[in-house]
Amino acid sequence: MPARLFLQADQPWVDWGWLSTHVPYVWAAVEQHLELTVIAVVVGLALALVLGVLAHVWRPLRFPVLTLFGAFYTIPSIALFAILIPITGLSGTSAEIPLIGYNVLILVRNVMVGLDSVPTDVLDAADGMGYRRLARLMSVEIPLAMPAIFAGLRVAVVSTIGIVTITAVIGLGGLGQLILRGLIQDFRTPLVIATVLCIVIALFSDLLLAGVQRLVVPWARNA
Amino acid sequence: MTRIKRSRWLVMAVAAAALVIAACGGSPTPGTTSKGTLTVGGFNFPESDILAQLYGQALAHAGYDVKYKLDLGTRAVVVPALKSGQIDLYPGYAASELEYLNKGKGEATPDAAATTDKLNTYLKDLSAQALTPSAAFDGNAYAVTKATAAKYSLTKLSDLAPVASQLVFGAGPECKTYKFCLPGLMSVYGLHFKNTLTLDTDGPATRAAFKNGTIQVGLVFSTDADLDQLGLVVLQDDMHMIAADNVVPVIRTAAATDPVKSLLNKVDAGLTTTDLFTMNGKVSLQHQDADAVAKEYLVAHNYFA
Amino acid sequence: MSVGDLWRWLTDPANWQGSDGIPTRLGEQVHVSVEAMLIGAAIALPLGITLGHYGRFGNLAINISNVGRAVPSFGIIVIAFLALGLGDWPIVLALTALAIPPMVTNSYVAMREVDADIKEAARGMGYRELAQVLRVELPLAVPLIMAGVRTSAVQVVATATLAAVVAGGGFGRYIVDGLARSDYPRLVAGALLVAALALATELLLAGLQRLLVPRGIRLLSAPVSHRVTAAKVA
Numbered sequence: 201m202p203a204r205l206f207l208q209a210d211q212p213w214v215d216w217g218w219l220s221t222h223v224p225y226v227w228a229a230v231e232q233h234l235e236l237t238v239i240a241v242v243v244g245l246a247l248a249l250v251l252g253v254l255a256h257v258w259r260p261l262r263f264p265v266l267t268l269f270g271a272f273y274t275i276p277s278i279a280l281f282a283i284l285i286p287i288t289g290l291s292g293t294s295a296e297i298p299l300i301g302y303n304v305l306i307l308v309r310n311v312m313v314g315l316d317s318v319p320t321d322v323l324d325a326a327d328g329m330g331y332r333r334l335a336r337l338m339s340v341e342i343p344l345a346m347p348a349i350f351a352g353l354r355v356a357v358v359s360t361i362g363i364v365t366i367t368a369v370i371g372l373g374g375l376g377q378l379i380l381r382g383l384i385q386d387f388r389t390p391l392v393i394a395t396v397l398c399i400v401i402a403l404f405s406d407l408l409l410a411g412v413q414r415l416v417v418p419w420a421r422n423a
Numbered sequence: 424m425t426r427i428k429r430s431r432w433l434v435m436a437v438a439a440a441a442l443v444i445a446a447c448g449g450s451p452t453p454g455t456t457s458k459g460t461l462t463v464g465g466f467n468f469p470e471s472d473i474l475a476q477l478y479g480q481a482l483a484h485a486g487y488d489v490k491y492k493l494d495l496g497t498r499a500v501v502v503p504a505l506k507s508g509q510i511d512l513y514p515g516y517a518a519s520e521l522e523y524l525n526k527g528k529g530e531a532t533p534d535a536a537a538t539t540d541k542l543n544t545y546l547k548d549l550s551a552q553a554l555t556p557s558a559a560f561d562g563n564a565y566a567v568t569k570a571t572a573a574k575y576s577l578t579k580l581s582d583l584a585p586v587a588s589q590l591v592f593g594a595g596p597e598c599k600t601y602k603f604c605l606p607g608l609m610s611v612y613g614l615h616f617k618n619t620l621t622l623d624t625d626g627p628a629t630r631a632a633f634k635n636g637t638i639q640v641g642l643v644f645s646t647d648a649d650l651d652q653l654g655l656v657v658l659q660d661d662m663h664m665i666a667a668d669n670v671v672p673v674i675r676t677a678a679a680t681d682p683v684k685s686l687l688n689k690v691d692a693g694l695t696t697t698d699l700f701t702m703n704g705k706v707s708l709q710h711q712d713a714d715a716v717a718k719e720y721l722v723a724h725n726y727f728a
Numbered sequence: 729m730s731v732g733d734l735w736r737w738l739t740d741p742a743n744w745q746g747s748d749g750i751p752t753r754l755g756e757q758v759h760v761s762v763e764a765m766l767i768g769a770a771i772a773l774p775l776g777i778t779l780g781h782y783g784r785f786g787n788l789a790i791n792i793s794n795v796g797r798a799v800p801s802f803g804i805i806v807i808a809f810l811a812l813g814l815g816d817w818p819i820v821l822a823l824t825a826l827a828i829p830p831m832v833t834n835s836y837v838a839m840r841e842v843d844a845d846i847k848e849a850a851r852g853m854g855y856r857e858l859a860q861v862l863r864v865e866l867p868l869a870v871p872l873i874m875a876g877v878r879t880s881a882v883q884v885v886a887t888a889t890l891a892a893v894v895a896g897g898g899f900g901r902y903i904v905d906g907l908a909r910s911d912y913p914r915l916v917a918g919a920l921l922v923a924a925l926a927l928a929t930e931l932l933l934a935g936l937q938r939l940l941v942p943r944g945i946r947l948l949s950a951p952v953s954h955r956v957t958a959a960k961v962a
Contacts, residue, residue: 274926276889276962279919282907289509302960359959362800371492383806386627387710395803402798499910596905628895631813
């Protein structure tokens, strides 16, 4: 298996000179990337919470929710973005629909697991203290489900950051635009910078969420 | 029971709000009144980026609010985007646009003006129009490595006829159905290759395939600047299969006001094939940014004077 | 595109033969996925199991899957292509890199989860190191290890789709070509075929897991946060 070095074999993997003159360009890509990610995670979480709670309260909803979003999950993102072009155009919406859908699956599973894991004696005690259903849900069950929800949130965020790069095929992409440029122009620098930045941003977000989790659910430190 | 302290909810709410605000922070400041917004689209190869920037920057300089949607893909993505209004204009190539819209009927000729007129009859159905074609031309070209050319004494495409069955051909996904690609090679030159590989349209995969000998004949574009450096040589289109692929702005009629049209035609009028070649070189070989290269050209030709 | 168009595409015999036919593309996708999984497992499983047995480098082993998930698969595949050119090997290498982290983490956690009492009992019974690992710890660890293998396999199969962006084969070819030609039946067919393949992979490995897990051993429950959740990477 000979390793065939591609065209410009003497091209450095990172041209620091290029980077120093292109900080605004890279930063604009990072901004778009973050924007796409945050919307996907926030909306995904909101939907997952609603669906998860509903499915927790009303058992029969579980199977359809998990099956529907589970099926969606198996479809490769590049295909979904492409399929949506004639429907929602070359827009953020075409990017967000699949991203949100994937996040809903990841998060709704964790919401359900989290709510399921609340010990029954805790629920009994809450009932005994006079909590009504909704109050018990909001003040007892969801807080106790937080560790599981956070675990899911961390996976969702990291996962989304990676998939956002693929939205470059519909003209978006954030850092994916740099990867695409690297491919089309055989230019390694933007490609490497974008890949490294994705990793850094994902890891940083993961740590950030771990930190937020510590603040919000201090009683569950096992994450 | 364990209740989340109000202060913790506050922290979470603030954190969430901060994230959302930060993400939405990039909203454009409403500046002085612009003459309108135009979105320029482009295909996914460097020359299209450059041309889109040429049009876009000229329009921006004239006071229009210009947005870009570049590297969208092939005609199959760009033309529907124009039709649905997601882009207002894109830099087209007269003959190729015509043969795409007429589903390969073969109406394009080497006459740029006639081809563009025919093109306009089809664009009417999309509520769009093509403006005045430029002298600048960039059409499909078929290259072989210098070694292959030497081995079989190839200088023109008809030289390939006797040896095509020993050679592998590589092009993009749309080549099999695109008039100036495989169908044309087969019908005009009678070429039947040993095998046809789907790589990309004049992109890195095609170049890589040349380099490691996977293909011997490949699709490139006539204004590609990196061919010589890659050891590739273009075979002459001696039977004139390629028609008038002159650069021409394709614009939605709704956006085609007289000032816009005359501005775009002015840019096109000054553009030559050599210009394309030179600008491509700066982007492909020197990795300069398409927008910087376009700006340099516009400044040098006094569009910003 | 209508469902009828899609059905026609899927049932057209021309699409079931030749170099662009479904069996060929299936073979291509399976080929690179299997190679990547075999190489990945050969590296990841012994590594994770050994580290887990001795309890060393725990933080690394657990966090490597975080890092692995953080790597954008699109970027890695393009890097592999620009570095190594056309062909299967760049794709396999990129996919192997993506396959390793979940298997390392799950193997590590699986071995750590084995009850210390059981390990002590085995030692007390005279098992030496390797025998203890093979005959006592591993059978108990298999469920979680297999969960890691399943996660990796599904991720690899899905990511192999992206190979088409760098002129690779597989079902991704239908997606990329479909987009390039606005051939929606092809595009949607490609999407469904990948989904079906991913599902089949999951089911196959679930069946394999059922075979491998000795009776009487229930699925160990590691804390949700330590268990590697299948992330979407492509």
